[in-house]
Amino acid sequence: MNLFMPRIEISLSQIQENTQFLADFHMGKGVSLMGVTKAVLGEPSVAKAMIQGGVKFIADSRIENILRMKNAGISIPFVLLRTPLSQAESIVENVDISLNTEMETLKKLSYHAKTQNKTHQVIIMVELGDLREGVLLSDLPQFIRETLSLSHITITGIGCNLACYGGIIPDDKNMQELSELVDSLEREFQMNLEIISGGNSANYEWFKSCQNVGRINNIRLGESILLGCETVSRKAIPGLHTGAFQLVAEVIESKKKPSLPFGEIGQDAFGNTPSFQDIGIHRRIIIALGKQDATPTSLHFDNKLKLLGSSSDHIIMDSKCDSIKVGDEVRASLDYGGLLSTMTSPFIRKHFTNCNGYAAI
Ligand SMILES: *Cc1c(COP(=O)(O)O)cnc(C)c1O
Numbered sequence: 001m002n003l004f005m006p007r008i009e010i011s012l013s014q015i016q017e018n019t020q021f022l023a024d025f026h027m028g029k030g031v032s033l034m035g036v037t038k039a040v041l042g043e044p045s046v047a048k049a050m051i052q053g054g055v056k057f058i059a060d061s062r063i064e065n066i067l068r069m070k071n072a073g074i075s076i077p078f079v080l081l082r083t084p085l086s087q088a089e090s091i092v093e094n095v096d097i098s099l100n101t102e103m104e105t106l107k108k109l110s111y112h113a114k115t116q117n118k119t120h121q122v123i124i125m126v127e128l129g130d131l132r133e134g135v136l137l138s139d140l141p142q143f144i145r146e147t148l149s150l151s152h153i154t155i156t157g158i159g160c161n162l163a164c165y166g167g168i169i170p171d172d173k174n175m176q177e178l179s180e181l182v183d184s185l186e187r188e189f190q191m192n193l194e195i196i197s198g199g200n201s202a203n204y205e206w207f208k209s210c211q212n213v214g215r216i217n218n219i220r221l222g223e224s225i226l227l228g229c230e231t232v233s234r235k236a237i238p239g240l241h242t243g244a245f246q247l248v249a250e251v252i253e254s255k256k257k258p259s260l261p262f263g264e265i266g267q268d269a270f271g272n273t274p275s276f277q278d279i280g281i282h283r284r285i286i287i288a289l290g291k292q293d294a295t296p297t298s299l300h301f302d303n304k305l306k307l308l309g310s311s312s313d314h315i316i317m318d319s320k321c322d323s324i325k326v327g328d329e330v331r332a333s334l335d336y337g338g339l340l341s342t343m344t345s346p347f348i349r350k351h352f353t354n355c356n357g358y359a360a361i
Pocket of ligand 1: 036038061081161199200201202220221222223224231
């Protein structure tokens with residue numbers, strides 16, 4: 001059978017095994033997992049594999065992805081990682097818990113929750129140095145006080161997010177700070193914070209080495225489940241599969257050609273003036289994939305292939321293999337950026353392998 005190209009092969013059993021491994025690893029210290037599906041656009045089969053692997057929540061940054069999973073019949077608490085003011089009504093309607101940092105948004109969520117005769121649960125994100133989302137510690141008591149005054153909002157938890165913008169590494173110091181903060185908020189406001197969500201795939205090394213997780217009882221994992229690596233130094237996590245996603249693309253030209261373009265050099269398709277190294281006549285292949293699908297450096301091909309350049313829909317490579325011919329398949333593994341963009345490309349078909357009884361959608 002000829003399978004469609006380009007395609008992304010997704011091993012659901014490897015995703016399930018990765019999830020199971022991480023769920024067991026974290027549960028050993030009393031920490032539950034949220035499985036983060038944004039990199040796969042809320043692909044329902046992937047969410048199911050995560051749920052079978054033991055996540056207690058599914059989290060995504062886009063409401064469209066959450067709707068896609070709900071429409072596919074997935075029922076588990078859904079968490080929205082990013083909360084736009086303009087989507088408040090739909091968030092209250094479709095999401096169980098949202099992460100929040102802005103009073104205006106919380107007010108609107110409360111308003112819609114009241115209209116819909118519901119209580120909306122929120123996790124308040126605090127700023128611990130990475131400078132992405134988070135309420136500054138100095139503003140936090142007032143922020144909590146105001147949130148508690150909203151009639152249709154329940155503060156379900158506190159969270160933080162590191163290693164995303166500022167590259168700040170989760171460590172004993174900032175994690176302990178989060179735990180102490182939880183203790184002091186509970187004391188000050190006589191409240192019980194149920195979910196203390198300490199971070200993402202970047203928390204792995206801290207978590208592995210820490211003796212005491214403190215109050216942290218939840219972690220939100222995307223990349224480590226999907227690609228099997230932590231995200232501070234992008235090292236593979238022992239015991240996890242790193243090849244659950246494989247990109248397969250088609251060779252559309254394979255010829256021996258000179259390595260130096262001939263004629264006068266102006267700009268390439270993207271406005272750059274290219275320069276070239278003369279390595280003589282060599283085998284060059286073109287694959288039917290381009291910048292419109294992914295940044296080519298985020299795709300890691302077999303080491304017989306060396307990236308020479310790319311345009312919107314062609315990737316040109318130096319091939320050390322002479323037998324490679326038109327119509328052949330070439331395979332690439334993906335980094336996080338590659339996963340994001342290839343999963344987003346409408347031109348790349350998703351193909352599920354090792355389904356193990358999952359209904360692949
Ligand atoms: C994307 C995201 C995550 C998951 O991050 P990974 O590095 O993929 O584990 C966790 N929390 C928030 C708020 C996110 O936006």
